[in-house]
Amino acid sequence: MAGFGRTILLVDDEPSDLEVARKALEGLGYEILAAEDGHSALSLYREHGKPIALLVTDVAMAPMNGCELAVQLAAIQMDIKVLFVSGYTGAGVLRRERIAELNAAF
Secondary structure, eight states, X not given: OOSTTOEXXXXXXXXXXXXXXXXXXXXXXXXXXXXXXHHHHHHHHHHHOSOOSEEEEESSOSSSOHHHHHHHHHHHOTTOXXXXXXXXXXXXXXXXXXXXXXXXXX
């Protein structure tokens, strides 16, 4: 299997999107830690107690956005890899957060 048991921290404030992504990634063999906001994600990370392979996070969340979450996790795990996702089609939120844009159709 693709994931080989590696752990992904998945964060999205839209429960249905979170569940779809969780099922897809678990189906590929990844262990998923799922949270609906940045604060919960930090708590899950700390409870997990081991490095994670990847942070997949929504960009636009409140009160902590995906960029802020990534910065806080990078302070704990310096080699963390991050994949930002967004339901927004405009690049405004990405420019505001200084994130490079990759257009991909899912």
